[in-house]
Amino acid sequence: MVIGDLLEVEGAETVARIERAGGHASFRRTDVTVPSDLDALVALAESTYGKLDVVVPNAGIAVAGDAEQEQDFVDRWTPQVPAGFLGTPWDVANVVVFLASDEARWVTGSVYPVDGGFAG
Numbered sequence: 586m587v588i589g590d591l592l593e594v595e596g597a598e599t600v601a602r603i604e605r606a607g608g609h610a611s612f613r614r615t616d617v618t619v620p621s622d623l624d625a626l627v628a629l630a631e632s633t634y635g636k637l638d639v640v641v642p643n644a645g646i647a648v649a650g651d652a653e654q655e656q657d658f659v660d661r662w663t664p665q666v667p668a669g670f671l672g673t674p675w676d677v678a679n680v681v682v683f684l685a686s687d688e689a690r691w692v693t694g695s696v697y698p699v700d701g702g703f704a705g
């Protein structure tokens with residue numbers, strides 16, 4: 586796995602977590618708004634692993650808040666989610682892992698909302 590993000594410390598921590606779990610990962614500081622950074626990220630994937638199979642574009646613009654703001658967010662949004670609870674990064678990651686796996690080899694061109702039913 587090759588990871589690109591603006592945050593170098595967090596990128597290195599993510600690589601360490603993946604490797605502690607038995608996986609292989611590389612990190613390159615990447616600004617997804619800069620085409621040459623994306624070229625370099627793809628080149629790193631190809632030189633490290635021989636090819637590129639799956640791309641997960643997930644750069645975000647979330648604004649971190651303090652504990653009170655986060656609780657307000659949870660209180661405001663939870664009732665609007667049919668599942669009755671807010672998702673976690675794992676809920677997204679588990680779908681990505683499935684779609685990237687051999688178990689999804691016959692899945693093409695599909696859209697999977699991962700939102701607890703929020704979009705209806």
Ligand SMILES: NC(=O)c1ccc[n+]([C@@H]2O[C@H](COP(=O)([O-])OP(=O)(O)OC[C@H]3O[C@@H](n4cnc5c(N)ncnc54)[C@H](O)[C@@H]3O)[C@@H](O)[C@H]2O)c1
Nearest residue numbers: 589590591592615616617618642643644645646647648674
């Ligand atoms: N969290 C949600 O509830 C939610 C809901 C709908 C959609 N999304 C979308 O999912 C994606 C991820 O959301 P998240 O909540 O995990 O966000 P997050 O802020 O927790 O993580 C986003 C990551 O993107 C990185 N990033 C930001 N700008 C970048 C850039 N220009 N180049 C490279 N990396 C950059 C940040 O450093 C961070 O590591 C976003 O596109 C977001 O809009 C999230």
